[in-house]
Amino acid sequence: MEKVAVVVQDGAEPFGLGAMCEVWAEPYHPEDDNPVFDFVVATPRPGRVRGASGYDLHVDHDLTAAADADLVCVTPKRDYLAPSPEVVELVRAAHDRGAHVFAHCTAAFVLGEAGLLDGRRCTTHWRHVEELRERHPEALVDPDVLYVQDGSIVTGAGSAAGLDAALHLMRQQFGARTAAAAARRMVVPPHRDGGQAQFIARAVPDCDAETLGPLLTWMNENLAEDLSVDTLARRSHLSSRTFARRFREETGTTPHAWVTRQRLQGAEELLELTDHSVDWIAAEVGFGNAAALRHHFTRARGVSPQQYRRTFAGVRSA
Template structure:
Protein backbone atom coordinates (compact mmCIF):
# COMPACT_ATOMS: atom_id res chain seq x y z
CA UNK A 1 0.00 0.00 0.00
CA UNK A 2 1.78 3.11 -1.25
CA UNK A 3 -0.76 5.59 -2.61
CA UNK A 4 -3.85 6.73 -0.71
CA UNK A 5 -6.58 8.92 -2.20
CA UNK A 6 -9.39 10.57 -0.24
CA UNK A 7 -12.53 11.65 -2.08
CA UNK A 8 -14.42 14.70 -0.77
CA UNK A 9 -17.72 16.08 -1.99
CA UNK A 10 -19.97 19.05 -1.22
CA UNK A 11 -21.05 18.90 2.40
CA UNK A 12 -17.74 17.37 3.44
CA UNK A 13 -17.50 16.61 7.17
CA UNK A 14 -14.22 18.07 8.48
CA UNK A 15 -13.59 15.37 11.08
CA UNK A 16 -14.08 12.62 8.52
CA UNK A 17 -11.53 14.21 6.19
CA UNK A 18 -9.21 15.16 9.03
CA UNK A 19 -9.07 11.63 10.39
CA UNK A 20 -7.96 10.33 7.01
CA UNK A 21 -5.29 13.03 6.80
CA UNK A 22 -4.02 12.12 10.27
CA UNK A 23 -3.70 8.48 9.24
CA UNK A 24 -2.28 8.70 5.74
CA UNK A 25 -0.87 12.21 5.06
CA UNK A 26 1.80 12.49 7.76
CA UNK A 27 5.41 13.15 6.63
CA UNK A 28 8.39 11.11 7.77
CA UNK A 29 8.97 11.06 11.54
CA UNK A 30 12.46 9.81 12.54
CA UNK A 31 11.20 8.80 15.97
CA UNK A 32 8.98 6.04 14.58
CA UNK A 33 10.21 5.38 11.02
CA UNK A 34 6.65 4.65 9.89
CA UNK A 35 5.82 4.44 6.18
CA UNK A 36 5.06 7.65 4.28
CA UNK A 37 2.26 7.48 1.73
CA UNK A 38 1.71 9.21 -1.59
CA UNK A 39 -1.42 11.04 -0.41
CA UNK A 40 -3.92 13.03 -2.46
CA UNK A 41 -7.31 14.63 -1.81
CA UNK A 42 -9.58 14.70 -4.86
CA UNK A 43 -13.14 15.62 -5.77
CA UNK A 44 -15.55 15.16 -8.70
CA UNK A 45 -15.32 18.86 -9.62
CA UNK A 46 -12.00 20.48 -8.62
CA UNK A 47 -12.13 23.90 -7.03
CA UNK A 48 -14.22 25.05 -4.11
CA UNK A 49 -15.90 22.24 -2.18
CA UNK A 50 -18.61 23.26 0.25
CA UNK A 51 -17.95 22.19 3.80
CA UNK A 52 -20.46 21.14 6.45
CA UNK A 53 -19.26 23.24 9.36
CA UNK A 54 -19.03 26.86 8.32
CA UNK A 55 -15.93 26.73 6.12
CA UNK A 56 -15.20 25.42 2.63
CA UNK A 57 -12.30 23.55 1.04
CA UNK A 58 -10.28 24.19 -2.09
CA UNK A 59 -9.36 20.93 -3.81
CA UNK A 60 -7.14 21.00 -6.89
CA UNK A 61 -7.34 17.37 -8.00
CA UNK A 62 -10.13 15.61 -9.87
CA UNK A 63 -11.02 11.95 -9.42
CA UNK A 64 -8.46 10.91 -12.03
CA UNK A 65 -5.84 11.45 -9.31
CA UNK A 66 -7.20 8.34 -7.56
CA UNK A 67 -7.02 6.11 -10.63
CA UNK A 68 -3.86 4.32 -9.40
CA UNK A 69 -4.42 4.54 -5.63
CA UNK A 70 -3.90 1.40 -3.56
CA UNK A 71 -6.47 2.66 -1.05
CA UNK A 72 -9.44 4.87 -1.89
CA UNK A 73 -11.13 6.51 1.10
CA UNK A 74 -14.55 8.11 0.74
CA UNK A 75 -14.91 10.97 3.24
CA UNK A 76 -18.34 11.43 4.90
CA UNK A 77 -20.60 14.27 3.84
CA UNK A 78 -23.56 15.97 5.46
CA UNK A 79 -26.16 15.47 2.71
CA UNK A 80 -25.72 11.75 2.31
CA UNK A 81 -29.21 11.38 0.82
CA UNK A 82 -27.99 12.95 -2.42
CA UNK A 83 -26.63 10.38 -4.89
CA UNK A 84 -22.88 10.38 -5.53
CA UNK A 85 -22.56 8.76 -8.98
CA UNK A 86 -18.99 9.91 -9.66
CA UNK A 87 -17.69 8.82 -6.26
CA UNK A 88 -19.59 5.53 -6.55
CA UNK A 89 -18.13 4.86 -10.01
CA UNK A 90 -14.63 5.55 -8.68
CA UNK A 91 -15.10 3.24 -5.69
CA UNK A 92 -16.41 0.45 -7.92
CA UNK A 93 -13.55 0.83 -10.40
CA UNK A 94 -10.96 0.90 -7.62
CA UNK A 95 -12.30 -2.30 -6.12
CA UNK A 96 -12.46 -4.03 -9.50
CA UNK A 97 -8.77 -3.33 -10.14
CA UNK A 98 -7.80 -4.75 -6.74
CA UNK A 99 -7.53 -1.64 -4.54
CA UNK A 100 -8.88 -1.38 -1.01
CA UNK A 101 -11.88 0.88 -0.41
CA UNK A 102 -12.61 2.49 2.95
CA UNK A 103 -15.67 4.49 3.96
CA UNK A 104 -16.91 5.47 7.39
CA UNK A 105 -20.02 7.12 8.74
CA UNK A 106 -22.29 8.41 5.94
CA UNK A 107 -19.71 7.57 3.26
CA UNK A 108 -20.90 3.96 3.51
CA UNK A 109 -23.91 5.05 1.43
CA UNK A 110 -21.54 5.76 -1.48
CA UNK A 111 -20.30 2.17 -1.34
CA UNK A 112 -23.91 1.05 -1.32
CA UNK A 113 -24.54 3.07 -4.48
CA UNK A 114 -21.48 1.40 -6.00
CA UNK A 115 -22.91 -2.06 -5.26
CA UNK A 116 -19.92 -2.87 -3.06
CA UNK A 117 -22.06 -3.66 -0.01
CA UNK A 118 -24.20 -6.30 -1.71
CA UNK A 119 -23.75 -9.56 0.18
CA UNK A 120 -21.12 -7.99 2.45
CA UNK A 121 -21.05 -7.21 6.16
CA UNK A 122 -20.77 -3.49 6.73
CA UNK A 123 -21.53 -0.76 9.23
CA UNK A 124 -22.17 2.97 9.53
CA UNK A 125 -23.04 5.40 12.29
CA UNK A 126 -25.75 3.89 14.46
CA UNK A 127 -28.10 6.78 13.64
CA UNK A 128 -28.05 5.81 9.95
CA UNK A 129 -27.73 2.03 10.07
CA UNK A 130 -31.44 1.33 9.64
CA UNK A 131 -31.64 3.62 6.63
CA UNK A 132 -28.56 2.00 5.11
CA UNK A 133 -30.19 -1.41 5.46
CA UNK A 134 -33.45 -0.17 3.94
CA UNK A 135 -31.80 1.55 1.00
CA UNK A 136 -29.46 -1.36 0.24
CA UNK A 137 -31.30 -4.53 1.28
CA UNK A 138 -28.57 -6.81 -0.10
CA UNK A 139 -26.09 -5.35 2.39
CA UNK A 140 -25.54 -7.11 5.73
CA UNK A 141 -25.59 -4.11 8.08
CA UNK A 142 -24.24 -4.53 11.60
CA UNK A 143 -25.17 -1.47 13.65
CA UNK A 144 -23.39 -2.59 16.82
CA UNK A 145 -19.73 -2.54 15.75
CA UNK A 146 -16.98 0.04 15.23
CA UNK A 147 -15.79 -1.19 11.85
CA UNK A 148 -15.99 -4.15 9.49
CA UNK A 149 -13.60 -5.48 6.88
CA UNK A 150 -15.16 -7.77 4.29
CA UNK A 151 -12.59 -8.59 1.65
CA UNK A 152 -11.13 -5.34 0.35
CA UNK A 153 -14.09 -3.26 1.55
CA UNK A 154 -13.77 -1.58 4.94
CA UNK A 155 -16.59 0.38 6.58
CA UNK A 156 -16.53 2.24 9.87
CA UNK A 157 -19.05 3.79 12.22
CA UNK A 158 -19.23 7.51 12.92
CA UNK A 159 -16.53 10.03 13.81
CA UNK A 160 -13.56 8.44 15.61
CA UNK A 161 -14.38 4.96 14.29
CA UNK A 162 -12.80 6.08 11.01
CA UNK A 163 -9.50 6.20 12.89
CA UNK A 164 -10.13 2.71 14.26
CA UNK A 165 -10.84 1.36 10.78
CA UNK A 166 -7.74 3.02 9.37
CA UNK A 167 -5.53 1.75 12.18
CA UNK A 168 -6.92 -1.72 11.50
CA UNK A 169 -5.74 -1.48 7.88
CA UNK A 170 -2.34 -0.19 8.95
CA UNK A 171 -2.04 -3.07 11.40
CA UNK A 172 -3.01 -5.56 8.70
CA UNK A 173 -0.54 -4.24 6.12
CA UNK A 174 2.37 -3.07 8.27
CA UNK A 175 2.02 -4.85 11.61
CA UNK A 176 0.99 -4.07 15.17
CA UNK A 177 4.05 -1.97 15.99
CA UNK A 178 3.44 0.46 13.12
CA UNK A 179 -0.22 0.75 14.09
CA UNK A 180 0.78 1.35 17.71
CA UNK A 181 3.24 4.12 16.89
CA UNK A 182 0.71 5.73 14.52
CA UNK A 183 -1.88 5.71 17.29
CA UNK A 184 0.61 7.09 19.80
CA UNK A 185 1.36 10.00 17.48
CA UNK A 186 -2.37 10.79 17.30
CA UNK A 187 -2.78 10.18 21.06
CA UNK A 188 -5.57 7.63 20.58
CA UNK A 189 -6.07 4.03 21.65
CA UNK A 190 -3.83 1.78 19.52
CA UNK A 191 -6.50 -0.84 19.03
CA UNK A 192 -10.23 -0.91 19.54
CA UNK A 193 -11.65 -4.16 18.23
CA UNK A 194 -13.94 -3.90 15.23
CA UNK A 195 -16.52 -5.89 17.16
CA UNK A 196 -16.59 -3.41 20.03
CA UNK A 197 -19.92 -1.68 20.63
CA UNK A 198 -20.37 1.73 18.97
CA UNK A 199 -21.47 3.24 22.25
CA UNK A 200 -21.48 2.10 25.84
CA UNK A 201 -24.33 1.96 28.32
CA UNK A 202 -22.98 4.72 30.54
CA UNK A 203 -20.33 7.10 29.29
CA UNK A 204 -19.31 8.35 32.75
CA UNK A 205 -19.26 6.16 35.87
CA UNK A 206 -21.61 7.10 38.70
CA UNK A 207 -18.65 7.80 40.95
CA UNK A 208 -15.20 8.74 39.72
CA UNK A 209 -13.65 6.75 42.56
CA UNK A 210 -15.13 3.60 41.04
CA UNK A 211 -13.77 4.05 37.52
CA UNK A 212 -12.13 0.96 36.12
CA UNK A 213 -9.37 2.91 34.37
CA UNK A 214 -6.64 2.01 36.90
CA UNK A 215 -7.71 -1.64 36.76
CA UNK A 216 -7.45 -1.68 32.96
CA UNK A 217 -3.90 -0.34 33.19
CA UNK A 218 -3.08 -2.98 35.78
CA UNK A 219 -4.48 -5.75 33.58
CA UNK A 220 -2.25 -4.78 30.65
CA UNK A 221 0.78 -5.09 32.91
CA UNK A 222 -0.28 -8.46 34.37
CA UNK A 223 -1.59 -10.41 31.38
CA UNK A 224 0.18 -13.57 32.50
CA UNK A 225 -1.89 -13.74 35.70
CA UNK A 226 -5.35 -15.14 36.43
CA UNK A 227 -7.69 -12.50 35.01
CA UNK A 228 -11.01 -14.24 35.43
CA UNK A 229 -14.06 -12.27 36.54
CA UNK A 230 -13.81 -13.38 40.15
CA UNK A 231 -10.14 -12.47 40.40
CA UNK A 232 -10.64 -9.06 38.79
CA UNK A 233 -13.70 -8.35 40.91
CA UNK A 234 -11.61 -8.87 44.03
CA UNK A 235 -9.13 -6.27 42.76
CA UNK A 236 -11.83 -3.58 42.85
CA UNK A 237 -13.78 -4.98 45.84
CA UNK A 238 -16.94 -5.79 43.87
CA UNK A 239 -19.06 -8.87 43.56
CA UNK A 240 -18.44 -10.75 40.29
CA UNK A 241 -21.92 -9.89 39.02
CA UNK A 242 -21.60 -6.17 39.81
CA UNK A 243 -18.11 -6.09 38.35
CA UNK A 244 -19.15 -7.76 35.09
CA UNK A 245 -22.04 -5.33 34.70
CA UNK A 246 -19.87 -2.29 35.45
CA UNK A 247 -17.09 -3.50 33.14
CA UNK A 248 -19.50 -3.88 30.23
CA UNK A 249 -21.00 -0.45 30.93
CA UNK A 250 -17.61 1.29 30.98
CA UNK A 251 -15.84 -0.52 28.14
CA UNK A 252 -18.57 -1.86 25.88
CA UNK A 253 -17.10 -5.38 26.18
CA UNK A 254 -17.19 -8.31 28.55
CA UNK A 255 -14.13 -8.77 30.79
CA UNK A 256 -13.20 -11.96 28.94
CA UNK A 257 -13.39 -10.29 25.50
CA UNK A 258 -11.39 -7.27 26.64
CA UNK A 259 -8.66 -9.33 28.30
CA UNK A 260 -8.43 -11.71 25.34
CA UNK A 261 -8.01 -8.75 22.97
CA UNK A 262 -5.19 -7.31 25.08
CA UNK A 263 -3.47 -10.68 25.13
CA UNK A 264 -3.67 -10.95 21.34
CA UNK A 265 -2.21 -7.43 20.98
CA UNK A 266 0.64 -8.34 23.33
CA UNK A 267 1.24 -11.56 21.40
CA UNK A 268 1.44 -9.60 18.15
CA UNK A 269 4.24 -7.44 19.48
CA UNK A 270 6.20 -10.41 20.84
CA UNK A 271 5.82 -12.26 17.53
CA UNK A 272 7.09 -9.19 15.68
CA UNK A 273 9.95 -8.16 17.96
CA UNK A 274 11.30 -11.43 19.41
CA UNK A 275 12.18 -14.93 18.27
CA UNK A 276 10.50 -16.49 21.31
CA UNK A 277 8.69 -19.73 20.58
CA UNK A 278 4.93 -19.75 20.28
CA UNK A 279 4.81 -21.67 23.57
CA UNK A 280 6.84 -18.93 25.30
CA UNK A 281 4.69 -16.18 23.81
CA UNK A 282 1.54 -17.98 24.97
CA UNK A 283 2.87 -18.18 28.51
CA UNK A 284 4.00 -14.55 28.64
CA UNK A 285 0.67 -13.10 27.49
CA UNK A 286 -1.47 -15.37 29.64
CA UNK A 287 -2.91 -17.86 27.16
CA UNK A 288 -1.02 -20.64 28.89
CA UNK A 289 -0.58 -23.03 25.99
CA UNK A 290 0.38 -22.68 22.36
CA UNK A 291 -2.91 -24.26 21.30
CA UNK A 292 -4.91 -21.62 23.20
CA UNK A 293 -2.82 -18.86 21.65
CA UNK A 294 -3.36 -20.29 18.18
CA UNK A 295 -7.09 -20.56 18.78
CA UNK A 296 -7.60 -16.98 19.97
CA UNK A 297 -5.02 -15.42 17.64
CA UNK A 298 -6.41 -17.08 14.54
CA UNK A 299 -9.95 -16.20 15.54
CA UNK A 300 -9.02 -12.54 16.07
CA UNK A 301 -6.58 -12.00 13.19
CA UNK A 302 -7.54 -14.62 10.62
CA UNK A 303 -4.02 -16.09 10.50
CA UNK A 304 -1.99 -18.34 12.78
CA UNK A 305 0.75 -16.89 15.04
CA UNK A 306 3.36 -18.55 12.83
CA UNK A 307 1.92 -17.00 9.66
CA UNK A 308 1.73 -13.60 11.35
CA UNK A 309 5.38 -13.85 12.38
CA UNK A 310 6.45 -14.76 8.84
CA UNK A 311 4.72 -11.63 7.55
CA UNK A 312 5.70 -9.10 10.21
CA UNK A 313 8.70 -10.36 12.18
CA UNK A 314 11.47 -7.83 12.75
CA UNK A 315 13.92 -10.63 13.62
CA UNK A 316 15.97 -12.74 11.29
CA UNK A 317 15.14 -16.06 12.90
CA UNK A 318 11.75 -17.63 12.48
CA UNK A 319 10.61 -19.95 15.22
CA UNK A 320 7.55 -22.17 14.84
Protein backbone atom coordinates in the same frame (compact mmCIF):
# COMPACT_ATOMS: atom_id res chain seq x y z
CA MET B 1 -0.21 -0.28 0.17
CA GLU B 2 1.63 2.65 -1.40
CA LYS B 3 -0.94 5.10 -2.76
CA VAL B 4 -3.87 6.45 -0.73
CA ALA B 5 -6.60 8.60 -2.28
CA VAL B 6 -9.19 10.47 -0.23
CA VAL B 7 -12.36 11.48 -2.06
CA VAL B 8 -14.34 14.57 -1.06
CA GLN B 9 -17.61 15.87 -2.47
CA ASP B 10 -19.64 19.07 -2.11
CA GLY B 11 -20.81 19.37 1.48
CA ALA B 12 -17.63 17.71 2.76
CA GLU B 13 -17.51 17.13 6.52
CA PRO B 14 -14.14 18.47 7.75
CA PHE B 15 -13.46 15.89 10.45
CA GLY B 16 -13.61 13.01 7.99
CA LEU B 17 -11.02 14.60 5.73
CA GLY B 18 -8.86 15.67 8.67
CA ALA B 19 -8.87 12.18 10.17
CA MET B 20 -7.70 10.61 6.93
CA CYS B 21 -4.98 13.22 6.55
CA GLU B 22 -3.77 12.54 10.10
CA VAL B 23 -3.29 8.85 9.37
CA TRP B 24 -2.26 8.66 5.72
CA ALA B 25 -0.66 12.02 4.83
CA GLU B 26 2.10 12.23 7.46
CA PRO B 27 5.70 12.90 6.39
CA TYR B 28 8.49 10.64 7.55
CA HIS B 29 9.33 10.67 11.27
CA PRO B 30 12.76 9.05 11.93
CA GLU B 31 11.87 8.28 15.53
CA ASP B 32 8.90 6.18 14.38
CA ASP B 33 10.19 4.93 11.01
CA ASN B 34 6.62 5.33 9.77
CA PRO B 35 5.49 4.42 6.24
CA VAL B 36 4.97 7.36 3.90
CA PHE B 37 2.25 7.17 1.27
CA ASP B 38 1.65 8.72 -2.11
CA PHE B 39 -1.31 10.70 -0.79
CA VAL B 40 -3.84 12.60 -2.88
CA VAL B 41 -7.19 14.32 -2.30
CA ALA B 42 -9.55 14.05 -5.25
CA THR B 43 -13.03 15.29 -6.15
CA PRO B 44 -15.38 14.91 -9.13
CA ARG B 45 -14.87 18.53 -10.24
CA PRO B 46 -11.57 20.14 -9.20
CA GLY B 47 -11.52 23.62 -7.76
CA ARG B 48 -13.81 24.90 -5.07
CA VAL B 49 -15.55 22.19 -3.04
CA ARG B 50 -18.27 23.37 -0.71
CA GLY B 51 -17.70 22.51 2.92
CA ALA B 52 -20.29 21.73 5.59
CA SER B 53 -18.98 23.93 8.39
CA GLY B 54 -18.70 27.50 7.16
CA TYR B 55 -15.64 27.18 4.96
CA ASP B 56 -14.86 25.59 1.60
CA LEU B 57 -11.98 23.54 0.21
CA HIS B 58 -9.86 23.93 -2.88
CA VAL B 59 -8.99 20.57 -4.45
CA ASP B 60 -6.65 20.34 -7.43
CA HIS B 61 -7.20 16.73 -8.52
CA ASP B 62 -10.12 15.06 -10.23
CA LEU B 63 -11.06 11.42 -9.71
CA THR B 64 -8.53 10.13 -12.23
CA ALA B 65 -5.92 10.78 -9.54
CA ALA B 66 -7.58 8.05 -7.46
CA ALA B 67 -7.90 5.53 -10.29
CA ASP B 68 -4.72 3.65 -9.34
CA ALA B 69 -4.82 4.06 -5.55
CA ASP B 70 -4.26 1.02 -3.36
CA LEU B 71 -6.68 2.49 -0.82
CA VAL B 72 -9.63 4.72 -1.68
CA CYS B 73 -11.13 6.54 1.32
CA VAL B 74 -14.54 8.19 0.88
CA THR B 75 -15.28 10.89 3.43
CA PRO B 76 -18.82 11.85 4.55
CA LYS B 77 -20.74 14.81 3.24
CA ARG B 78 -23.73 16.75 4.50
CA ASP B 79 -26.20 15.47 1.89
CA TYR B 80 -25.14 11.85 2.23
CA LEU B 81 -28.16 10.44 0.35
CA ALA B 82 -27.09 12.12 -2.89
CA PRO B 83 -23.60 10.79 -3.71
CA SER B 84 -21.88 11.83 -6.89
CA PRO B 85 -22.44 9.19 -9.61
CA GLU B 86 -18.76 9.56 -10.53
CA VAL B 87 -17.73 8.66 -6.97
CA VAL B 88 -20.07 5.66 -6.97
CA GLU B 89 -18.44 4.45 -10.16
CA LEU B 90 -14.95 5.12 -8.77
CA VAL B 91 -15.43 2.94 -5.69
CA ARG B 92 -17.02 0.17 -7.76
CA ALA B 93 -14.04 0.20 -10.13
CA ALA B 94 -11.56 0.35 -7.24
CA HIS B 95 -13.13 -2.73 -5.68
CA ASP B 96 -13.20 -4.57 -9.00
CA ARG B 97 -9.45 -4.06 -9.46
CA GLY B 98 -8.68 -5.29 -5.93
CA ALA B 99 -8.05 -2.03 -4.08
CA HIS B 100 -9.15 -1.47 -0.50
CA VAL B 101 -12.19 0.80 -0.20
CA PHE B 102 -12.90 2.58 3.08
CA ALA B 103 -16.08 4.55 3.77
CA HIS B 104 -16.08 6.81 6.81
CA CYS B 105 -19.39 7.40 8.63
CA THR B 106 -22.29 8.14 6.23
CA ALA B 107 -20.02 7.57 3.23
CA ALA B 108 -21.20 3.97 3.64
CA PHE B 109 -24.23 5.07 1.60
CA VAL B 110 -21.88 5.61 -1.37
CA LEU B 111 -20.77 1.99 -1.12
CA GLY B 112 -24.39 0.93 -0.88
CA GLU B 113 -25.22 2.79 -4.10
CA ALA B 114 -22.28 1.02 -5.74
CA GLY B 115 -23.67 -2.37 -4.70
CA LEU B 116 -20.62 -3.12 -2.57
CA LEU B 117 -22.54 -3.73 0.66
CA ASP B 118 -24.86 -6.46 -0.62
CA GLY B 119 -24.25 -9.57 1.47
CA ARG B 120 -21.47 -7.83 3.41
CA ARG B 121 -21.15 -6.84 7.04
CA CYS B 122 -20.91 -3.08 7.38
CA THR B 123 -21.66 -0.18 9.71
CA THR B 124 -22.31 3.56 9.76
CA HIS B 125 -23.09 6.20 12.36
CA TRP B 126 -25.69 4.86 14.81
CA ARG B 127 -28.15 7.64 13.88
CA HIS B 128 -28.29 6.37 10.30
CA VAL B 129 -28.22 2.59 10.81
CA GLU B 130 -31.92 2.04 10.16
CA GLU B 131 -31.82 4.28 7.10
CA LEU B 132 -28.92 2.28 5.67
CA ARG B 133 -30.85 -0.94 6.28
CA GLU B 134 -33.95 0.42 4.58
CA ARG B 135 -32.13 1.73 1.51
CA HIS B 136 -29.88 -1.33 1.16
CA PRO B 137 -31.75 -4.33 2.59
CA GLU B 138 -29.13 -6.80 1.35
CA ALA B 139 -26.45 -5.15 3.49
CA LEU B 140 -25.63 -6.82 6.82
CA VAL B 141 -25.56 -3.71 8.98
CA ASP B 142 -24.01 -4.02 12.44
CA PRO B 143 -25.08 -1.09 14.64
CA ASP B 144 -22.83 -1.83 17.59
CA VAL B 145 -19.29 -1.75 16.23
CA LEU B 146 -16.80 1.05 15.61
CA TYR B 147 -15.76 -0.38 12.24
CA VAL B 148 -16.15 -3.48 10.10
CA GLN B 149 -13.91 -5.07 7.51
CA ASP B 150 -15.46 -7.53 5.08
CA GLY B 151 -12.91 -8.54 2.49
CA SER B 152 -11.39 -5.38 1.03
CA ILE B 153 -14.35 -3.23 2.12
CA VAL B 154 -14.04 -1.25 5.37
CA THR B 155 -16.80 0.85 6.89
CA GLY B 156 -16.48 3.00 10.00
CA ALA B 157 -18.97 4.53 12.38
CA GLY B 158 -19.17 8.26 13.06
CA SER B 159 -16.39 10.80 13.61
CA ALA B 160 -13.56 9.38 15.74
CA ALA B 161 -14.35 5.81 14.64
CA GLY B 162 -12.75 6.77 11.33
CA LEU B 163 -9.43 6.85 13.17
CA ASP B 164 -10.14 3.43 14.69
CA ALA B 165 -10.84 1.98 11.25
CA ALA B 166 -7.78 3.62 9.70
CA LEU B 167 -5.54 2.33 12.51
CA HIS B 168 -7.02 -1.13 11.97
CA LEU B 169 -5.93 -0.98 8.33
CA MET B 170 -2.52 0.35 9.35
CA ARG B 171 -2.15 -2.54 11.81
CA GLN B 172 -3.24 -5.08 9.21
CA GLN B 173 -0.87 -3.83 6.53
CA PHE B 174 2.18 -2.83 8.58
CA GLY B 175 1.88 -4.50 11.98
CA ALA B 176 0.92 -3.59 15.52
CA ARG B 177 4.07 -1.60 16.23
CA THR B 178 3.53 0.76 13.29
CA ALA B 179 -0.13 1.27 14.18
CA ALA B 180 0.77 1.92 17.82
CA ALA B 181 3.33 4.53 16.77
CA ALA B 182 0.71 6.28 14.61
CA ALA B 183 -1.77 6.22 17.49
CA ARG B 184 0.82 7.60 19.89
CA ARG B 185 1.55 10.47 17.50
CA MET B 186 -2.17 11.32 17.31
CA VAL B 187 -2.57 10.83 21.10
CA VAL B 188 -5.34 8.25 20.70
CA PRO B 189 -5.52 4.62 21.85
CA PRO B 190 -4.22 2.14 19.24
CA HIS B 191 -7.36 0.06 19.74
CA ARG B 192 -10.58 0.96 21.52
CA ASP B 193 -12.63 -1.78 23.09
CA GLY B 194 -16.38 -1.99 22.74
CA GLY B 195 -18.47 -0.30 20.09
CA GLN B 196 -21.09 2.32 19.35
CA ALA B 197 -23.55 0.84 21.84
CA GLN B 198 -21.54 1.97 24.84
CA PHE B 199 -21.73 5.58 23.63
CA ILE B 200 -25.40 5.44 22.69
CA ALA B 201 -26.53 3.97 26.00
CA ARG B 202 -25.49 6.97 28.08
CA ALA B 203 -24.12 10.22 26.71
CA VAL B 204 -23.01 11.25 30.21
CA PRO B 205 -21.34 8.39 32.14
CA ASP B 206 -22.61 7.32 35.52
CA CYS B 207 -20.62 8.60 38.47
CA ASP B 208 -18.83 5.26 38.78
CA ALA B 209 -18.02 4.92 35.08
CA GLU B 210 -14.26 4.98 35.66
CA THR B 211 -14.07 2.84 38.78
CA LEU B 212 -12.41 -0.05 36.93
CA GLY B 213 -9.65 2.08 35.42
CA PRO B 214 -6.92 1.03 37.88
CA LEU B 215 -7.94 -2.62 37.55
CA LEU B 216 -7.74 -2.47 33.74
CA THR B 217 -4.23 -1.05 34.00
CA TRP B 218 -3.22 -3.85 36.38
CA MET B 219 -4.77 -6.48 34.10
CA ASN B 220 -2.87 -5.16 31.09
CA GLU B 221 0.39 -5.28 33.05
CA ASN B 222 -0.26 -8.81 34.35
CA LEU B 223 -1.65 -10.71 31.38
CA ALA B 224 -0.03 -13.98 32.46
CA GLU B 225 -1.97 -13.99 35.75
CA ASP B 226 -5.31 -15.68 36.39
CA LEU B 227 -7.74 -13.11 35.00
CA SER B 228 -10.95 -15.06 35.40
CA VAL B 229 -14.14 -13.24 36.36
CA ASP B 230 -14.13 -14.79 39.83
CA THR B 231 -10.54 -13.71 40.48
CA LEU B 232 -11.08 -10.18 39.18
CA ALA B 233 -14.31 -9.85 41.11
CA ARG B 234 -12.56 -10.76 44.37
CA ARG B 235 -9.83 -8.23 43.59
CA SER B 236 -12.54 -5.59 43.06
CA HIS B 237 -14.46 -6.62 46.20
CA LEU B 238 -17.56 -7.36 44.15
CA SER B 239 -19.66 -10.40 43.47
CA SER B 240 -18.89 -12.11 40.17
CA ARG B 241 -22.27 -11.13 38.76
CA THR B 242 -21.94 -7.47 39.77
CA PHE B 243 -18.37 -7.31 38.47
CA ALA B 244 -19.32 -8.77 35.07
CA ARG B 245 -22.23 -6.32 34.73
CA ARG B 246 -20.13 -3.30 35.70
CA PHE B 247 -17.30 -4.37 33.42
CA ARG B 248 -19.61 -4.45 30.42
CA GLU B 249 -21.16 -1.11 31.38
CA GLU B 250 -17.76 0.58 31.57
CA THR B 251 -15.93 -1.09 28.69
CA GLY B 252 -18.70 -2.18 26.33
CA THR B 253 -17.45 -5.76 26.30
CA THR B 254 -17.04 -8.81 28.54
CA PRO B 255 -13.99 -9.44 30.76
CA HIS B 256 -13.10 -12.51 28.68
CA ALA B 257 -13.26 -10.60 25.38
CA TRP B 258 -11.25 -7.69 26.81
CA VAL B 259 -8.53 -9.94 28.21
CA THR B 260 -8.32 -11.97 25.00
CA ARG B 261 -7.92 -8.81 22.94
CA GLN B 262 -5.14 -7.48 25.17
CA ARG B 263 -3.36 -10.83 25.09
CA LEU B 264 -3.54 -10.90 21.31
CA GLN B 265 -2.09 -7.41 21.08
CA GLY B 266 0.69 -8.39 23.46
CA ALA B 267 1.41 -11.47 21.35
CA GLU B 268 1.56 -9.35 18.19
CA GLU B 269 4.20 -7.07 19.67
CA LEU B 270 6.32 -9.97 20.92
CA LEU B 271 6.08 -11.74 17.57
CA GLU B 272 7.30 -8.57 15.88
CA LEU B 273 9.97 -7.50 18.33
CA THR B 274 11.49 -10.75 19.67
CA ASP B 275 12.75 -14.11 18.45
CA HIS B 276 11.16 -16.00 21.34
CA SER B 277 9.25 -19.17 20.54
CA VAL B 278 5.49 -19.18 20.17
CA ASP B 279 5.32 -21.32 23.32
CA TRP B 280 7.23 -18.69 25.31
CA ILE B 281 5.08 -15.87 23.97
CA ALA B 282 1.89 -17.80 24.73
CA ALA B 283 2.95 -18.19 28.36
CA GLU B 284 4.12 -14.58 28.62
CA VAL B 285 0.79 -13.10 27.53
CA GLY B 286 -1.39 -15.56 29.41
CA PHE B 287 -2.61 -18.03 26.80
CA GLY B 288 -0.69 -20.80 28.53
CA ASN B 289 0.47 -22.79 25.52
CA ALA B 290 1.12 -22.43 21.81
CA ALA B 291 -2.04 -24.31 20.81
CA ALA B 292 -4.27 -21.86 22.66
CA LEU B 293 -2.43 -18.89 21.20
CA ARG B 294 -2.68 -20.31 17.67
CA HIS B 295 -6.41 -20.91 18.11
CA HIS B 296 -7.21 -17.38 19.28
CA PHE B 297 -4.72 -15.67 16.97
CA THR B 298 -5.90 -17.44 13.82
CA ARG B 299 -9.53 -16.88 14.71
CA ALA B 300 -9.04 -13.14 15.35
CA ARG B 301 -6.37 -12.26 12.77
CA GLY B 302 -6.97 -14.79 10.00
CA VAL B 303 -3.34 -15.94 10.01
CA SER B 304 -1.24 -18.09 12.32
CA PRO B 305 1.32 -16.53 14.72
CA GLN B 306 4.12 -17.90 12.52
CA GLN B 307 2.61 -16.32 9.40
CA TYR B 308 2.17 -13.01 11.23
CA ARG B 309 5.83 -13.10 12.32
CA ARG B 310 7.04 -13.79 8.80
CA THR B 311 4.97 -10.90 7.45
CA PHE B 312 6.19 -8.34 9.98
CA ALA B 313 9.62 -9.74 10.90
CA GLY B 314 11.31 -6.71 9.31
CA VAL B 315 9.70 -4.43 11.87
CA ARG B 316 12.04 -5.81 14.56
CA SER B 317 15.04 -4.14 12.98
CA ALA B 318 13.39 -0.72 12.86
